[in-house]
Amino acid sequence: MRRVALAAALSIGLSGGAPPAAAATASLPIVGPRDVPASATAASPASFAALAEMVADPDGPREIELAATVYTGDLVVKRPLVLRGRRGAVLEGTGNGTVVTIAADDVTVENLVIRKSGHRHTSEDSGIKAKGQRVRVVDVSIEKTLFGVSFAECHGCAITRTHVVGDEDGDTELRGDGIKLWESHGSTVEGCVIERVRDVVVWYTRHATLDGNVVRSSRYGTHFMYAHDAVLRNSRFEGNVVGVFVMYSLRLTIDDNVLAGARGAAGVGLGFKDSDDITLRRNWLVANTTGTYLDNTPRTAEEPVTFEGNVLALNDVAVRLHMSQKGVHFTGNDFRDNATLIEVDGQGDALGADFRGNHYSDYAGYDLDGDGTGDVAYEVKALSSELTESRPTLKFFNGTAALGLIDAVAHAVPVWSARKLLADPSPRVAAFGGDAP
Numbered sequence: 001m002r003r004v005a006l007a008a009a010l011s012i013g014l015s016g017g018a019p020p021a022a023a024a025t026a027s028l029p030i031v032g033p034r035d036v037p038a039s040a041t042a043a044s045p046a047s048f049a050a051l052a053e054m055v056a057d058p059d060g061p062r063e064i065e066l067a068a069t070v071y072t073g074d075l076v077v078k079r080p081l082v083l084r085g086r087r088g089a090v091l092e093g094t095g096n097g098t099v100v101t102i103a104a105d106d107v108t109v110e111n112l113v114i115r116k117s118g119h120r121h122t123s124e125d126s127g128i129k130a131k132g133q134r135v136r137v138v139d140v141s142i143e144k145t146l147f148g149v150s151f152a153e154c155h156g157c158a159i160t161r162t163h164v165v166g167d168e169d170g171d172t173e174l175r176g177d178g179i180k181l182w183e184s185h186g187s188t189v190e191g192c193v194i195e196r197v198r199d200v201v202v203w204y205t206r207h208a209t210l211d212g213n214v215v216r217s218s219r220y221g222t223h224f225m226y227a228h229d230a231v232l233r234n235s236r237f238e239g240n241v242v243g244v245f246v247m248y249s250l251r252l253t254i255d256d257n258v259l260a261g262a263r264g265a266a267g268v269g270l271g272f273k274d275s276d277d278i279t280l281r282r283n284w285l286v287a288n289t290t291g292t293y294l295d296n297t298p299r300t301a302e303e304p305v306t307f308e309g310n311v312l313a314l315n316d317v318a319v320r321l322h323m324s325q326k327g328v329h330f331t332g333n334d335f336r337d338n339a340t341l342i343e344v345d346g347q348g349d350a351l352g353a354d355f356r357g358n359h360y361s362d363y364a365g366y367d368l369d370g371d372g373t374g375d376v377a378y379e380v381k382a383l384s385s386e387l388t389e390s391r392p393t394l395k396f397f398n399g400t401a402a403l404g405l406i407d408a409v410a411h412a413v414p415v416w417s418a419r420k421l422l423a424d425p426s427p428r429v430a431a432f433g434g435d436a437p
Helices: 002-011 048-056 383-390 392-397 401-412
Strands: 063-066 070-072 075-077 081-085 090-092 100-103 107-110 113-115 126-133 136-138 141-143 147-155 158-160 163-165 179-182 188-190 193-195 199-203 209-211 214-216 220-225 231-233 236-238 242-247 250-255 258-260 268-273 276-281 284-286 290-295 305-308 311-313 317-321 328-331 334-336 340-344 354-356 378-380 422-424
Touching (some): 048 070, 100 107, 107 126, 113 126, 354 422
Parallel strands (some): 070 090, 075 100, 126 147, 147 179, 163 193, 179 199, 214 236, 236 258, 242 268, 250 276, 276 305
């Protein structure tokens, strides 16, 4: 029932409002090659051999336009140029390496279909592999490649309106990464669609911006590691094993994203490990096994993690903490119809985290003065959580009438609930409303 509810929950914004702009999971942004007018100044090679000769010539044309045909071969670019295709232009590799290798600054690859790389993980055979500065990949479709776009030491580079489609069959672990930023400071990924890949990776990269992307049916929607000062916004992560996971990173801003349908035993909408100074605003974490998971995050209370104005709904567990974390703040969030609101590993509690001014769909208090804030604190004292923590096999019964009855009895006879897990002294009585971003 919870899995079926995902599409319906997003389509009505969980608030009865109009369908949110990002909620129609069947629709995707328009990305990849477009109809463009012919260039009056670009050189136009008739074959791949002529293209390779133009590109290899240090004094060759700075702008090259490919006709609506298939050019077969693996291309290496070592000088600044613009490589643009007309609608229907295809660069098809030999199947023995990377299709387009860029080792220069100020290179643009635009309006092309790129396909058929090799299959070696050791050399990361890719559709496009780039090293340089100010490299741009725009309106490109990449298919039948092991890795999609791989930037390594590619500073100030950009991937825009690009569609990467991985292998539909086979083990997710054996696929390559759809987009990879490695030591590529100040780079951006904007308006892209990435499907059926292993991961989108941002590693050892400062000041990366990911904006308006869709990642679905993959392993990690995005994996940040040592990715300080990154921005993630306006994006959708649907049906991945993990929506977004952040490791060893500082000063991230995560705003206006939808993270939905991360299922299975490892399913996490948004996870953190050993990270500090994170701000999360107006995100929707919907129908995941775990909505958000924090492991030793933040490491110090002086560099807090702040959840503000987010919706966590229809998750098996809304919030899971590795331990009682100080420096975690949940303010003004909506917790709606989650099977379990909070779990803390090792039979701990969440009393070290600051929950304040949130809305809880199961709040049973009252608001006599009508100020919108409950007159009774919201507390979680779930006897069923204690039972499932001490006997994990009982988690099979989560969401059933049996465990629900145990919690009902615990509320009726509070002495049966041995420990408090969470307290919000000022719960909001009404939902905040609003549609998914």
